[in-house]
Amino acid sequence: MTAWMRRLKLRCMRLLALLLMLFNTAARAGDGPLISGHVMLPVVISGNKLSLESFVVRPDRPGKFPLLVITHGMPGASGDVFFSEILNRSPVTYSKAAVAFAERGYAVVSVMRRGYGRSGGGFSERLQQACDYLPAVRASGEDVVAAVASLRNEPWVDADHVVLLGHSVGGLSVTAAAAQNMPGIVGVVNFDGGWHSFSAPEQPCSSERLVDTVAALGRAARIPALWLYAENDQFYGPDLARRMFTAYTAGGAPGQLHVLPPFGTNGHDTVALAPADDWFPSVEPLLEKLGLPTKSVVEPPLFAQLPSPPGAIAACQKAFADYLSNPDDAKAFAVSAMGGCGSGFGRTSTEAREPALTKCKINTRGGDCKLYAVGQKLAGD
DSSP states (O other): OOHHHHHHHHHHHHHHHHHHHHHHHHHHSOSSSEEEEEEEEEEEETTEEEEEEEEEEEESSSSOEEEEEEEOOOOSOOHHHHHHHHHTOOGGGGHHHHHHHHTTTOEEEEEOOTTSTTOSSOOOOOOSSTTOOHHHHHHHHHHHHHHHHHHTTSTTEEEEEEEEEEETHHHHHHHHHHTTTOTTEEEEEEESOOOOOEEETTEEOOHHHHHHHHHHHHTTOOSOEEEEEETTOSSSOHHHHHHHHHHHHHTTOOEEEEEEOOOSSOGGGHHHHSOGGGTHHHHHHHHHHTTOOOSOOSOSOSSOOOOOOTTOOHHHHHHHHHHHHOOOSSEEEEEETTSOEEEEEOSSHHHHHHHHHHHHHHHTTSOOEEEEEETTEETTO
């Protein structure tokens, strides 16, 4: 065996060990009807083998489940700040949407594309020419297709019933994936899809470039799509959404556009921040048409139930309720003797402890803080 083959074998063994460790973590991250956990998803993109950081939420029982693949947006920063932000992105951002689908019987996988978070392969979505979105959009779509190809082999996935959900730039990513008409993908949900860039400093690209981009994708896509845009989306408002949708369907792509009510000061992040009950009814008709589940099939509590910290102030009681609703096991909650608190998150529960203690001390102005909960269990259990 050559030295190169030995190194390759060692890398494969390390990757397998990591995947097994992460799978076992996922299987423990619940004590409820849903399980969740981080995984490094092995994929092949353009002939290159790499891993995409992902977060899985699914029912904790045997069987095959319809698959929902979620993918994310892109920060609006530039330069070093941009790359710092994409490296700090986490697939848990869409946990509210993930839980909403998982409790209805879906296996949900939130996938970080190349270069984001701890995904390998390097950032692949750089615009080669100013305002020329299509090549970068197609590159991002390749990541989604590769993730689906890998996940369809999982024993808990119904490989013939896959739905894609993308937010912001991710909305264009899943639209590009739909244009490949991959077997198994039966529906696409585009949440506030778009891309914002500049042709020169202080000169935003014309919105017509976005319209042209989705028009090109629509000439190939034949998978039913639902486009959801918030009425007060400050980046891609309803007027632009309608123009884009008209161009997309003009090429024969099947789809429906629905404008959601305003959310907060900028509805662009509705899918990430709003309660799922705000928007899930708009998704149900597409799911019903596809013969997919729309009603909850698991009974609460969805995850482990822990008692609220004794003596916690009202704000911290609410913060702990939010903590429990987050499906991630890589979290921690700290409290002070005076009833203050702080929560922290990471990619492991150990990594989340220090941020929780730090936030607690900041919130209580140097109070004596200690860990109350780590992951889905009380600290010390």
